[in-house]
Amino acid sequence: MVSIGEILKGRHTGKVVELRGWIYRTRTVGGKAFVVIRDATGILQATISRDAVSPEAFQAAEKALIESAVVVHGKVVADKRAPGGYEIQSDDFKVVHFAEKFPIQEDLSEEFLLDVRHLWVRSQKMTGIFRVRHTVFGAVHEYFREHGFWEVQPPMITPAGSEGGATLFEVDYFGRKAFLTQSWQLYAEALVLAMEKIYYVGPSFRAEKSRTTRHLTEYWHAEMEEAWVGMDAVIRHAEGVISQACALVAEERVEEIVALGRTPEFLKAVKPPFERMTYDEALKVLKAKGIEVEWGKDLRTLEERALTEGKSKPVIVTHYPRVSQAFYKARDPKHPDLVLGFDVIGGDGVGEIVGGSERETDLETIKKALLEQGEDPKAYDWYLDSRRFGSVQHAGFGMGMERLIQWICKLGHIRDAVPFPRTPGRFSP
RNA sequence: GCCGUCGUAGCUCAGUCCGGUAGAGCCCCCGACUGUUAAUCGGGUGGUCUGCGGUUCGAAUCCGCACGACGGCGCCA
Numbered sequence: 001m002v003s004i005g006e007i008l009k010g011r012h013t014g015k016v017v018e019l020r021g022w023i024y025r026t027r028t029v030g031g032k033a034f035v036v037i038r039d040a041t042g043i044l045q046a047t048i049s050r051d052a053v054s055p056e057a058f059q060a061a062e063k064a065l066i067e068s069a070v071v072v073h074g075k076v077v078a079d080k081r082a083p084g085g086y087e088i089q090s091d092d093f094k095v096v097h098f099a100e101k102f103p104i105q106e107d108l109s110e111e112f113l114l115d116v117r118h119l120w121v122r123s124q125k126m127t128g129i130f131r132v133r134h135t136v137f138g139a140v141h142e143y144f145r146e147h148g149f150w151e152v153q154p155p156m157i158t159p160a161g162s163e164g165g166a167t168l169f170e171v172d173y174f175g176r177k178a179f180l181t182q183s184w185q186l187y188a189e190a191l192v193l194a195m196e197k198i199y200y201v202g203p204s205f206r207a208e209k210s211r212t213t214r215h216l217t218e219y220w221h222a223e224m225e226e227a228w229v230g231m232d233a234v235i236r237h238a239e240g241v242i243s244q245a246c247a248l249v250a251e252e253r254v255e256e257i258v259a260l261g262r263t264p265e266f267l268k269a270v271k272p273p274f275e276r277m278t279y280d281e282a283l284k285v286l287k288a289k290g291i292e293v294e295w296g297k298d299l300r301t302l303e304e305r306a307l308t309e310g311k312s313k314p315v316i317v318t319h320y321p322r323v324s325q326a327f328y329k330a331r332d333p334k335h336p337d338l339v340l341g342f343d344v345i346g347g348d349g350v351g352e353i354v355g356g357s358e359r360e361t362d363l364e365t366i367k368k369a370l371l372e373q374g375e376d377p378k379a380y381d382w383y384l385d386s387r388r389f390g391s392v393q394h395a396g397f398g399m400g401m402e403r404l405i406q407w408i409c410k411l412g413h414i415r416d417a418v419p420f421p422r423t424p425g426r427f428s429p
Numbered sequence: 430g431c432c433g434u435c436g437u438a439g440c441u442c443a444g445u446c447c448g449g450u451a452g453a454g455c456c457c458c459c460g461a462c463u464g465u466u467a468a469u470c471g472g473g474u475g476g477u478c479u480g481c482g483g484u485u486c487g488a489a490u491c492c493g494c495a496c497g498a499c500g501g502c503g504c505c506a
Contacts, residue, residue, distance in 0.1 A: 031462085032465075034465050109441075114498090212500095
């Protein structure tokens with residue numbers, strides 16, 4: 001049994017092989033059937049001639065519809081007339097399963113493809129993205145483990161939120177209200193005083209009806225937290241993990257990214273340091289571009305696009321105004337109006353890939369910040385123990401895995417960065 | 430939360446403004462063709478026009494309500 005990928009590399013030319021896969025396209029011309037077969041490694045044409053196989057085999061080749069599962073036996077030859085340059089001249093052709101009429105043809109609407117997502121995942125485009133996703137996830141784990149971080153998991157079911165504004169999915173916990181996690185933040189800050197350098201890659205949930213090309217309600221979050229360091233150290237880790245993921249994809253997923261419109265050279269060039277600017281500097285850059293932003297307002301899609309326009313690496317913005325920032329972010333000792341927080345902003349409309357900060361260590365300051373945001377400090381009492389028992393400087397960030405994949409693969413919509421996307425309008429299939 | 434677009438055959442759409450009883454291409458089925466590349470050519474099957482209500486002799490078409498989806502903004506990763 002051989003794979004199509006091996007045949008396309010010329011490893012079996014001239015040999016008689018057996019190949020199994022699914023029908024991608026069929027065409028018949030008189031006494032010849034051309035059956036294009038796909039497997040997990042590529043697509044290849046099998047030629048079935050009436051005179052070369054049994055009548056049953058020929059009839060099966062003529063009748064089998066797209067996505068039928070087949071086993072083909074024959075000689076591999078190089079032939080310019082075949083798509084891809086190679087084909088199998090069959091001496092036997094068996095259908096393992098005759099598929100029903102496959103609903104996916106040409107001319108498909110985005111909406112229909114989402115309805116039949118469970119079938120669309122078989123497409124060349126989707127499987128290519130999934131392979132890149134595999135590589136990106138591997139790179140993230142490798143990066144943190146190589147740098148001495150412990151992988152540790154927070155709970156998914158939580159008693160309350162961590163970031164005030166963001167909405168939570170409510171679950172019925174034996175008659176009591178519980179919520180799906182939107183960040184490991186509170187748990188990370190408890191664990192970082194135990195393990196010092198920790199990371200986690202897992203799902204996060206946001207019940208926000210964000211109808212954009214870069215929001216999912218369920219997404220994979222890579223989060224890290226480190227003790228005894230400030231914002232600068234974790235910015236370097238953010239640059240490091242992103243560049244390592246890009247480098248590994250450039251090395252191992254060349255075919256896939258080229259098909260998606262990215263070159264390996266582009267990804268290889270994504271090396272630290274990234275361009276860095278403070279929020280105040282960003283406002284000046286925007287003003288020069290004719291975009292006025294009132295100080296204190298967060299950077300919106302429009303502004304993020306303007307900042308990354310023409311840039312081949314992500315851009316880092318630091319020192320945001322304290323107003324409307326999460327309560328656990330540390331204020332800048334030099335400028336109490338600012339927080340020691342940062343975002344890593346990707347181009348091509350992907351926007352914020354990473355958001356992070358140094359964390360506030362002072363108990364009273366955090367309590368005050370909670371009150372300012374309308375939260376009851378009593379609900380956070382267990383979390384505040386991290387500021388009662390050996391509170392030390394620490395910092396961390398959260399990275400949207402699908403946003404990173406979207407940026408690497410140059411995807412127009414984040415939902416294609418995950419096999420079965422969850423968006424406000426859809427949670428099926 | 431705000432704004433916009435759309436819903437007709439398995440799929441992609443026309444028909445809706447100007448009401449008269451449902452169309453095209455692809456898919457699929459049958460036939461022809463021994464090198465096709467989304468093959469081609471001939472024939473055929475296929476529809477509660479999203480749902481409910483209203484106006485009308487008559488509604489896919491006009492009016493109202495509902496449902497569903499897609500797109501953009503805000504918020505975030």
